[in-house]
Amino acid sequence: MATLDTRHLVDPELAPLLDAWPNVELSVEMLPAIRARSLPRPPAPPVDVRFDRMEAPGRDGAPAVPLHVYRANGADGALPCILHLHGGGYVAGKASELTDIHRALAADLACAIVSVDYRLAPETCFPGNVEDCYAALDFVMREADALGLDRTRIGVMGESAGGGLAAGLALLARDRGEHALAFQHLIYPMIDDRTCTEPPHPTAGEFIWNRAKNVFGWTALLGHAPGGADVSPYAAAARATDLAGLPPTFISTGALDLFVDEDLLYARRLIAAGVPTELHVYPGAFHAFNLVPGARTAQQSNRDSREALRRALHG
Template sequence: MTGTRHLVDPELLDLLELWPAVTLDESLLPLVRAPGRIPLGEVENPERVDKRALTAPGRDGAPDVPMLLYRPAGSAGTVLPCIYHIHGGGYVGGAAVTLEPVHRHMVEILGCALVSVDYRLAPETPFPGPLEDCYAGLAWLHAHAAELEIDPARIGIRGESAGGGLAAALALLVRDRGDFTIAFQQLIYPMLDDRTCTAEPNPHAGEFIWNSGSNRFGWRSYLGTEPGGEGIPPYAAAARAEDLAGLPPAFLSSGTLDLFIDEDLAYAARLIRAGVPTELHVYPGGFHGFNVHKTAGVSVRSNRDADDWLKRHLKGG
């Protein structure tokens, strides 16, 4: 790959200085899993949002699934729509609590509840364990919606990166099992397709933050086998699904310099062809994770676009 730094939105360059440029392998997992690795800021005005720990029973004898519930302070007695959030981390890192500043802000500005799930991580727990954890938490949320004062008809799912990949796969699994429904799926630069590891590389994508070597490690850890081969089930890599019809409305976004740009564009196109109401946003000069920047115009726009879409769909429209 030729250098693509000249294509980065200038307002994002300082973020690259804060984010270590590494190719992930097993020796770096402690670094990836360390608290505070991603610069998300501190919790502001904690009194405005209530936080509660929840636990859902795992499926088929799996361990219990920890979750965090956030609601606007003073909302007791009000039935709210809910975002079921799945954190990113390449399938090998991340934690629900790491995103607490983001979650609290979303709950406050959107006026909704938010439940964030702590699924087990690969390689210690490969597919299907993490996805089944996400399903177990969502099933429990639906079953207990009344006591949690959540509207089960307005529960949607959101995830970023590997969390977006899990969210897309979860939408497929919910559709196919038919135990309950979800209102929407919001996929932020989702990690959808293991075949990106073996495809012709995009010469202008994937230099920063999450590169092809890290991608191969993440997929190999999650799949328990080399990515890109035959026989990978669609619930492991949603882009492998042959039929996308009947999925809930979708929002996808990615930056032009993100390693996942090609797979995200292809998945959005397939959703549209399957008749799924789909909104797609592509942000010039954005690399993987660019939206965590607090002030860059491209980041502010991307977060505003995602929030505006959520506002509409949380209302049921």
């Protein structure tokens, strides 16, 4: 089933992002330029947040994992913490791109945020990426007292590919049994490689992140073509056959996002498995729509996300 022309379905307040977003297809040759680009951000207000660069020891001889650590000043007692995994299709993105956002969020939520610079594909294929994220989780849990963190209130968050890594990490943490996550917070998560091979929803995936980019990202992560029989659920969380015992979950996505079907199905399966799950689908919204600061749909999405985080962190 072919993707339809869905421009008329786009929320008009979100449309400016479509004109501003670089319309390029992904390739190995393009990756250096894509990784070097910077997206414009609005000026960040001053906040009382401490910032530190740290490293988590790599697992099984892997390199140390760089971390950006933000901690709100002035809070009483140990801080709750968000372990954040950035997006970028598994092939791009870095923690430093989110500095202003994370400083403001840490101040607003009176929490700590640990942002992980995991290794990117295709230079590092699965499982190196999710193992970097697990190394970061292990470090945060083991060093919680020294960092002033409450290890009973540490959860994982990510957008797009970062949401996919967050979901995979939640499964990995559950199955290894070493550390208990308080929540998983998934923003239009990229969790199912089979979306590359199955007919897409006819109104999904025309903008920002399309099927061709999805095939590139999943191929880079897996090191082979997506959609095969033996893909690990720690790479593609939707592959997991048992979702019981996962932490309370927040999922949000756009109705026009390529990932809308896989995200809806994952939420449905979490609910069926007895996992407390909050789900939001925003009409007229495509991938990365919440980056449009003046659009009411983006503002609502960001409010919903922030308030869910507040409840997860502070009860």
